[in-house]
Amino acid sequence: MKKILFLVFSLLLCSMMLVSAFAAEYEMIGELYEKWTTEGYPEYVTGVWSTYGDMSHLTIGIIDGEKGENGKAEILALIENDSSVTFTTQKYSRNYLVGIMDELDGYIKKGLAFSCGGVYEIENVVKLTLLEDHMDDEASEAVKLEMQEKYGDAVAFDYGEGIITEDLIAPIDLGPVKEMIESGNVHIYYTDIESTPEKSNKIFYIVLVAALTLALGMPVFFFRKNRLMKTTNGEVISEAPLCDKEIENMIKDSDPEYPTELDEKISKIIVNRDK
Amino acid sequence: MNEKELGVLFCSFREGNNEAFSEIYNELKKPVFTIAYRITFVREIAEDITQELFLKLYTSPPDASVRNPRAWIFRMARNLAIDALRKKQCSDIDEVTLSFDDTERINSGIDIEKALSSLSLSEREIVSLHIDGGLGFREIGKALGISLTSAYRKYKSALNKLRRML
Numbered sequence: 001m002k003k004i005l006f007l008v009f010s011l012l013l014c015s016m017m018l019v020s021a022f023a024a025e026y027e028m029i030g031e032l033y034e035k036w037t038t039e040g041y042p043e044y045v046t047g048v049w050s051t052y053g054d055m056s057h058l059t060i061g062i063i064d065g066e067k068g069e070n071g072k073a074e075i076l077a078l079i080e081n082d083s084s085v086t087f088t089t090q091k092y093s094r095n096y097l098v099g100i101m102d103e104l105d106g107y108i109k110k111g112l113a114f115s116c117g118g119v120y121e122i123e124n125v126v127k128l129t130l131l132e133d134h135m136d137d138e139a140s141e142a143v144k145l146e147m148q149e150k151y152g153d154a155v156a157f158d159y160g161e162g163i164i165t166e167d168l169i170a171p172i173d174l175g176p177v178k179e180m181i182e183s184g185n186v187h188i189y190y191t192d193i194e195s196t197p198e199k200s201n202k203i204f205y206i207v208l209v210a211a212l213t214l215a216l217g218m219p220v221f222f223f224r225k226n227r228l229m230k231t232t233n234g235e236v237i238s239e240a241p242l243c244d245k246e247i248e249n250m251i252k253d254s255d256p257e258y259p260t261e262l263d264e265k266i267s268k269i270i271v272n273r274d275k
Numbered sequence: 276m277n278e279k280e281l282g283v284l285f286c287s288f289r290e291g292n293n294e295a296f297s298e299i300y301n302e303l304k305k306p307v308f309t310i311a312y313r314i315t316f317v318r319e320i321a322e323d324i325t326q327e328l329f330l331k332l333y334t335s336p337p338d339a340s341v342r343n344p345r346a347w348i349f350r351m352a353r354n355l356a357i358d359a360l361r362k363k364q365c366s367d368i369d370e371v372t373l374s375f376d377d378t379e380r381i382n383s384g385i386d387i388e389k390a391l392s393s394l395s396l397s398e399r400e401i402v403s404l405h406i407d408g409g410l411g412f413r414e415i416g417k418a419l420g421i422s423l424t425s426a427y428r429k430y431k432s433a434l435n436k437l438r439r440m441l
Contacts, residue, residue: 025428039435039438074427077423077424077427078428244434247434247437247438247441248406248434250387250441251387251391251402251406251407252406252407253387254387254388255305255309255407256308256309256312256318256321258304258305258308258309259308259318259322262304262308262322262325262326263304265326266300266325266326266329266330269326269330270330270333273333273334
C-alpha cells in the first residue's frame with residue numbers, strides 16, 4: 001500500500017513539475033499588452049481594448065486570414081490564462097493605421113480644420129474629427145477627398161469636439177470614453193459632447209486644445225527615448241526602437257561572406273574520391 | 276527551393292545524378308556555413324564543418340524516409356558545430372559567449388556580430404536556425420530536443436536581448 005501511495009505521489013509531483021516547465025510566458029493577457037505598448041505591436045494585431053472596462057479581460061483584434069490565425073495561436077501559446085482574452089477579426093493592422101495617423105499628423109499640425117484625429121481601434125479606422133465651423137472649408141474638403149482616395153475605408157471623418165488629456169490613463173471624470181486615440185506618443189481620449197457650446201466657448205476650447213497639445217507634445221517630442229541605429233560611418237538610418245523584423249533583417253544582412261575557395265576544395269575531394 | 280523540390284533532388288542524387296548534388300550544394304552551402312559560423316564564431320571551424328557535412332552528404336545522403344531534408348541537414352550542421360566546440364574543450368558550452376560587456380551600448384555603429392556573440396549558445400542556435408536556416412520552431416524544437424513553445428520563447432528572449440543592445 002505504501003508503495004502505491006509513493007508511486008501516486010511521485011506521479012503527482014512529476015506532473016506538477018511538467019506543468020511548471022511548460023508554463024506560458026505571461027499569466028494574463030494584460031502583461032503581454034503592456035509589453036506591446038513598450039516594444040511595439042505585432043503586425044497581425046489590429047487593436048486591443050478592454051472588454052469590461054478594466055485590464056482583467058481584453059479584446060484583441062487580429063488581421064482577418066491566415067496571418068491573424070497564426071498570430072492568435074502565438075498569443076494563446078504565450079499566455080497562461082486564455083480566458084482573459086477574446087479575439088475578433090478586423091481588416092487593418094494597428095501598425096498600418098498608426099502609420100497613416102503619423103502621415104495625417106502633418107495636416108493636423110497645419111490646422112486644416114481638424115481638431116484632432118487618431119486610431120480608433122474598435123472601428124479599425126483612422127478617424128479625423130472636423131470642426132463644424134469648417135465643414136465647408138475648401139482646403140479641408142480637398143484634404144478629406146485626398147485622404148479618402150489614398151486610404152479608402154481605412155480613414156473616416158466625423159464632426160464634433162475632441163478632448164486631449166494626460167497620456168496613458170483614461171480620464172475618469174470625462175464620462176464614458178468613446179474611444180482612445182493615439183497620435184505619436186500622445187494619447188488623446190475622445191468623448192461626445194452633448195451640449196453645443198457657444199461660439200466664444202468653441203474658440204476657448206480650440207485655444208485650450210492647442211495649448212494642451214503643445215504642453216503635452218513638446219516634452220514628449222524632446223524627451224522621447226530614441227535608440228539610434230547607425231552605420232559604421234555614423235550615419236543615422238533609423239530612430240525608432242527596432243522591431244523584430246528589423247532585427248531579423250539586420251541578422252540576415254550581416255551573414256558572414258561564404259568562402260568561395262571552399263567550393264573548389266570540396267569539388268576536388270569529391271572528384272578524387274570518385275576516381 | 277521548397278522541401279518538395281529538395282526531396283526530389285535528393286531522390287535524383289541517390290539514383291546517381293551528380294548534377295542534383297551540385298544543386299543541393301549551391302542551395303544549402305551558405306546557410307550551412309552561416310549556421311556553423313554563428314554557433315562557433317570561428318571562420319576556419321565553420322569552413323571545416325561545411326566541408327565535412329557536404330562530404331558526408333555526398334557519401335550518405337538522407338534516405339527517402341527523411342521528410343524534411345533541409346531540417347535534417349541543418350541539424351547535422353548544428354551537431355557538428357557543437358562537437359567542434361566540445362573539441363575546443365569548452366567545459367560548459369551553454370555558457371559560452373564571446374567577450375562582450377552587456378552594459379556596453381552599441382551607439383557608435385551597428386555590430387550585429389558582437390551583439391549575437393553575447394547571446395548564449397542555445398539562443399544563437401535558435402536564432403541562426405530560424406533566420407539563416409529558415410526552420411520553423413517545431414523543427415528547431417526537434418533539433419534541440421526542446422518543445423516548440425520553449426524554442427519560440429527562447430527566440431523571442433534572444434531578440435529582446437538584441438533589441439536592448441542595438
